[in-house]
Amino acid sequence: MDEIRDVLVSGEFDAEQVRHLPIPESYRGAVVLRDDVNLFDGTPTENRDPAKSLTIWDIPTPEPGPGEALVAVMASSINYNTVWSAIFEPMPTFGFLKRYAKSVPSASGHNQPFHVLGSDMSGVVLKTGPGVHRWQAGDKVVAHCLSVELSSADGHDDSMLDPDQRIWGYETNYGGLAQLSLVKANQLMPKPAHLTWEEAACSGLVHSTAYRQLISRNGGQIKLGDVVLVWGAAGGLGSYATQLVLRAGAIPVCVVSSETKAELVRAQGAELIINRSAEGYRFWKDPETPDTTEWKRFGSRIRDLTGGDDPDVVFEHPGRETMGASVYVARRGGTIVTCASTSGYQHQYDNRYLWMALKRIIGTHFANYREAWEANRLIAKGAVHPTLSAVYGLHEVGAAARRVHENTHSGKVGVLCLAPRPGLGVDDPEFRARHIDQINRFRED
Incomplete structure (x- = not known):
């Protein structure tokens, strides 16, 4: 993992170099545990502390299957579904994972005694499974959180109507609050070049959701x-x-x-x-x-x-x-x-x-791929800006989730995963300089 971090942080890598990086057998991630689902029994929702259930664990590295990608996660962010997962409200997420594994044979590995959380991510593709052509090792990406199977006709006009539609990192395993993450390749989008890893990671879920609610024909x-x-x-x-x-x-x-x-x-x-x-x-x-x-x-x-x-x-x-x-x-x-x-x-x-x-x-519920892509395009063009306010390390994920639960934050709360410090990952400093005041508008420091 250190070798992966060193190469990606340097910013000077190509597809061939990334393709030959050794994939570790395990990685560190923020999880909740099946054994802890009764941790808050009898405790009012407002008094449940997500820092008590969120744990940093060593996760066995999954192998990307057909249409999937393994991504080195540089940064992620906290969403309300992370809080809900961590306080086991309105229900523990392990039921989601069990049903996913039962209904989709290729998803059997998602039913684990741990749940790696996180529905946002920026990072670099490490490896792709069979049938992935749009993305390759070394691509800098962000992910939206819609996971679909599209085996039913219902989802082919609007994939949010797919009966097998799920939210990655909430209703699936191997989410973004970790050093590595497993995603479907059709969740990936280009990372906005003018943003840092943590800035790029904070917009996917909330901005796409707002776009569908307000702009889309579906909203x-x-x-x-x-x-x-x-x-x-x-x-x-x-x-x-x-x-x-x-x-x-x-x-x-x-x-x-x-x-x-x-x-x-x-x-x-x-x-x-x-x-x-x-x-x-x-x-x-x-x-x-x-x-x-x-x-x-x-x-x-x-x-x-x-x-x-x-x-x-x-x-x-x-x-x-x-x-x-x-x-x-x-x-x-x-x-x-x-x-x-x-x-x-x-x-x-x-x-x-x-x-x-x-x-x-x-x-409305999140967004389909097209809506998420259009929302990300607005970020990349500087028409909409990230609203990142605070950044925590992966080891501080419990404190970060607590802030969101207590509503003591503004905008978005970011989490560094493989990125060793804030401020890394900018590939277009000139464009960034034109928007720096808007990018930093919500920052606390």
């Missing part, structure tokens, strides 16, 4: 002049959503939870901001009773900011806490695009405001 299809309500506008998903809304010529109304996060959103170019903490919005009277008067107050505040307009599209991802308000404030005929539900999956809203006002709710 809100926002257009010039639309008013778009963005929840959590300084977080992982919201920070990319805000940029996409602005680039599309639409008008974001950004909801944040602190003045510090409000400043980050302003720095991206947004002008209409609601600090929900400062303005005291509480959308539930108690755990069972929504507060509809708060929905109305919130809607009035949005109209005050927009000059009387309700949102054409609501970018919804907090879930239980906000869904009732989202349905209420969307304009007549408007759209609520929802995913994730980080505050809870059981949503409650007044259906009269949906049906009588001809609104619609669209469920």
Whole structure:
């Protein structure tokens, strides 16, 4: 592994050199263990500490099968699915792995007593399996997290509809929070040349998800002049959503939870901001009773900011806490695009405001390959920028996941895997210099 690291960190390698690097029998990765699934029994979700279950283990190196690639991971990042996996909520992920191994014969190796987590990655292809032609050893890549089999007709118009669609590193094993990772070759995309390894690794899941929610024909299809309500506008998903809304010529109304996060959103170019903490919005009277008067107050505040307009599209991802308000404030005929539900999956809203006002709710979930590719292309062209705020080492992955669980971060939290320090991997310094302020906008250091 040291030899692989030394060659890749140098930046001076070619395909032939990488092809002849020895592949180690094992590697280090961040895992949760099947034996620990009852670790938090009786502990409320908010008090579960992912640092207690995330463990750095030696992982036997898998052999890439047909259509697969083994990648040396330079950096990764923390997503909410990493947190969910580590606190075993809403369920342990080992059931996913068992079903995957049972239903797809070539995936039998994914059913292990350990689960290597991580749904983002930047790195270098080390080895490819049979049938891989687009990628070769030495290619610098990032990965999106959609794993599909495409054996059913359902997935061939939109691969997100494939019955065997899974999220790599969450519903499959050998994810990106490790020194090596196993991916399908059709998850790979070119690494943006102007970014460091850790910057390139932080956008795949959240940016592709936001792209599908807002831009794609499978989502809100926002257009010039639309008013778009963005929840959590300084977080992982919201920070990319805000940029996409602005680039599309639409008008974001950004909801944040602190003045510090409000400043980050302003720095991206947004002008209409609601600090929900400062303005005291509480959308539930108690755990069972929504507060509809708060929905109305919130809607009035949005109209005050927009000059009387309700949102054409609501970018919804907090879930239980906000869904009732989202349905209420969307304009007549408007759209609520929802995913994730980080505050809870059981949503409650007044259906009269949906049906009588001809609104619609669209469920979205990550992105298909084309959508992820287009999102990555925007990053590579400097139209959208990574929102990396903090970087941890692989041995600190528990602390990194804890920050995301406690929502004490902004943007994305990165994790170095094989990269020995931040700042490596830039191949186009001139282009980078033109965008350096935007690239560093969320950085804490």
